[in-house]
Amino acid sequence: MTESWLDEIKWTEEGLVPVIAQVADSGRVVMFAWMNRESLKLTVENGYAVYWSRSRQRLWRKGEESGNQQKVIDIQLDCDEDVILLKIEQQGGVACHTGRESCFYRSLIEGQWQTKEAVLKDPLDMYKK
């Protein structure tokens, strides 16, 4: 398979593309992260999300520690070819490192960011050595 589909993406100067992870069934947006060319290629090949960790500057196989892998259902590209929407099936039902389903668990209410979602899994259990 040629990789012209990778060439069509407008990568940032750092060679990255922003990725929105959305649960395919429910439509819940659970995460936002980045991919580089290699991680997107691996994502397609493996069928599971592989991101590029900007803080650790290395490939980040989502769920490698927590077990909360993201099975790829669909990969969508936006009109400007510079953002990816990843439709996934979230293993374990938890995407956020805080143990919640989604990283977006706070809403702006009366001028304050208020937590609206419970912790489903103890982060200490997810990341124990």
Add this chain to the structure above:
Amino acid sequence: MTESWLDEIKWTEEGLVPVIAQVADSGRVVMFAWMNRESLKLTVENGYAVYWSRSRQRLWRKGEESGNQQKVIDIQLDCDEDVILLKIEQQGGVACHTGRESCFYRSLIEGQWQTKEAVLKDPLDMYKK
């Protein structure tokens, strides 16, 4: 109202935050854009999405030309405080400048980005002078 909720956001070096726009009712992710402090403040004050256009380097009141405004239903912040999920009601049912509901209208199928969604409005009609 104090603006401490704005201070809690981790802005990029350019003073921006990425924003995912999602239709509140359907869960459809329709757009990805950026806001600066002023545009986010205006978004909250007006109740309609105001972005920061990086290409034009100015405030971009979504729908100012096309009429496709985005009414704000909920503003959510992620665990790292550096991404916003904007739940909206999409006026006119079209978010994309191509005249489609969503900017994410292509899927990767057999190694190609294939268009899966019809144009609902002629862009020439949306952006006529």
